[in-house]
Amino acid sequence: MTDITPIRTQAETQLLDYLRHPRSSLPVGDGSVIRRADAIARLEREGLPNRRVEEWKYTDLRALLREAAPPAERPSAADIAEARAQARVFADVAAVRLDFVNGHLAAQDAPPAGVTVIGLAQALAEEHPVLSNLNRVDVAGGNASYELNRAFLSDGVVVHVAAEQAVAQPLHLRFVNRGGAPFSTAPRVLVVLDKRASLTVLESHEGDVAAQPNSVVEFVLADDAQLEHARVNTEAAGTIALSTITAVVGTRAAFRSVNLHAGTSVSRHQLFVAYEGEDARVTLGGVTVLSGTQHADTTLVVDHAVPGGESRELFKTVIDGEAKGVFQGKIVVRPDAQKTDGRMMSAALLLSPDATMNNKPELEIWADDVQCAHGATCGELDDELLFYLTARGLPREEAEALLLQAFIGEALELVTDEAIREAMTGLAIDRLAKLA
Amino acid sequence: MIEIKNLVVEIEGNRILNGLDLTVRDGEVAAIMGPNGSGKSTLSYVIAGKEEYEVLEGEILLDGENILELEPYERAARGVFLAFQYPLEIPGVATMSFLKAILNAQLKARGEAELTTPDFMRRVKAAAERLQINQDMLKRALNVGFSGGEKKRMEILQMALLQPSFCILDETDSGLDIDALRIVAEGVNALRDGKRSFLVITHYQRLLNHIVPDTVHVMSKGRIVRTGDRELALELEASGYADYVTEAA
Ligand SMILES: Nc1ncnc2c1ncn2[C@@H]1O[C@H](COP(=O)(O)OP(=O)(O)OP(=O)(O)O)[C@@H](O)[C@H]1O
Ligand SMILES: [Mg+2]
DSSP states (O other), rough: OOOOOOOOOHHHHHHHHHHOOOOOOOOSSSSSOOOOHHHHHHHHHHHHHTTGGGEEESSSHHHHOOOOBBOOOOOOHHHHHHHHOOOOOOSSSHHHHEEEEEEEEEEOOOOOEEEEEEHHHHHTTOOOGGGGGGGGOOTTTHHHHHHHHHHHHEEEEEEEOOTOOOOOOOOOEEEEOOSSSEEEEEEEEEEEETTTTTEEEEEEEEESOOEEEEEEEEEEETOOOOEEEEEEOOOOOOOOOEEEEEEEEOOTEEEEEEEEEEOOOOOEEEEEEESSSOOEEEEEEEEEEEEEEEEEEEEEEEEOOSSTOOEEEEEEEEEEEOOOOEEEEEEEOOOTTOOOOEEEEEEEEOSSSTEEEEEEEEEOOOSSSEEEEEEEEEEEEOHHHHHHHHTTTOOHHHHHHHHHHHHHHHHHHTTHHHHHHHHHHHHHHHHHTOOO | OOOEEEEEETTTTEEEEEEEEEOOOOTEEEEEOTTTTSSSHHHHHHHHHHTOOOOHHHHHHHTTTTOOTHHHHHHHHHTTTEEEEOOOOEEEEEEHHHHHHHHHHHHHHTTTTOOOOOHHHHHHHHHHHHTTTTTTHHHSEEEEOOOOOHHHHHHHHHHHHHHOOOEESSSTTTTHHHHHHHHHHHHHHHHSSSEEEEEEOOOOOOHHHSSEEEEEEEEEETTEEEEEEHHHHHHHHHSSSHHHHHHHH
């Protein structure tokens, strides 16, 4: 037998079927930056990633995705209105909103001064020069989740902040999924900050339907630009969520992204950061709270290619029931990236004997004059601390809640803006309260 | 009043308390002295309700009620307070919000109304001033990065705030400089009101010059082997524990 017929799972067959009759009318042919055909060919060749692929060892998407939902149709005006009304995350934070309903850009507030917002369809049709900023992070290319977004790309938006603009009001990318039958979405957002521009981006994912979203948000920061990104996922049970954040940081640029994961059944959140300019600072933080049979994977690669970069990563995971957490973090320091200062920490608390955590921190260092450290811990709530608190009068559950809040609080502290931090803390506390 | 009768306690199969009897009346300040490892901290943990100790025999009556079946927080609500020999650091929990949480939890357990924030702040401020704890410390995470002496003072601050009826001080004097010792002792003395009782565990007669005890007990090998008045502390300071260690063996 020399012919190898790939044995496809039901989900793989479904995905390829959907791609034969694409619903999206985006101009994503060979001439475009998207080149959908390449991504489709890759899916035909490789199928869904499984545990034999090193980066997907702990999140076997082929096994986890039994049934691939069809791409969402463009929502009706009534659906859009209802979806927007039900959105709760960051509701109390004053922001300029860009609303995606079922993966389609559905409504948008007027952008603040100095900010241009263009629909992805229009940008692609016009071959807008800003699109040259797509796909700039090497490690994202070829990544299965990123490529699936490319193959199924449904809609998106391009945000461009002009040089020197310090935008005070946050921009809120709101992804709301709504409807009865499951569907998939593949939105893509590109945010480009020119020199010395600054912006805060909120990103929320919520909805009442067991959807299969796969979002990609790409940030490109020119020299001295500053971007703060705060992201929350509270999607409904049954949701299988893939997401990728990429960031390219220029000289002295500062990028900060903090994620709260408080929903879905299965999720894989990826962060890929590339240092293009010297002395840039990147801070990545995350809090994940899991129970039942939830599975959540945070995978990040921070690629120091130039000297003087600083990176801080702090991820906290609380796991109850039979849930499973995964953290894969890699700091790469290339030969030229002298004086890199990288520190990565992943800490997990297991609240039940059946909870599991797979921690895989890695350093790949090719330069000699660097300061890099990583750590991973996995433990239970400290009995001595619990006794101290209960002896002072706190009932056991309250003492546990206080310690859990303190544990995740350290990562949420990374959110600079107080109103945003409080909104995220409130959601995290609500989620923790549901563990009891 | 606390009455401890024939207390026998083991941990991991090791017998630590060995038929201990001790009574502390309302308003009494009782001191316990005794060699390292004689079971003083164990006794204080068992009174406060630490889980891993196995009580094989005996009872602990607080105002006539056996508290051995109660959870630690229920004992706290009934007025038991333990100032730890080694206070714990709690990263991520601001001291001020911790103080508020424990006070409100106790008030709630007793069916009393919570304090308003201004009332709470006033109480904390007054207690902090008396113990010379500065406001900045209250903003930091509880005990994190505090010096040994600061941690001990923070224990007494909590005691002052919670107004317990039975206070156990486990080596609160160790790690305190001379001035801090005086400040802490004054803080404790301010709480003496003729009703509140104290069990003061210490190795040093010096503390008892500041907090003058009504009774002094010597503990050895998990028992009270001698009881006297404050003269006994002076005697121990001069002669050591040699007599008691052999006597109990
Ligand atoms: N978890 C444990 N397992 C076994 N033995 C223990 C355990 N905890 C305490 N002990 C033992 O119990 C004995 C009493 O300890 P305890 O801490 O009560 O002494 P202490 O009188 O407070 O001493 P010190 O004056 O040094 O503070 C010691 O011998 C100690 O080693
Ligand atoms: Mg002791």
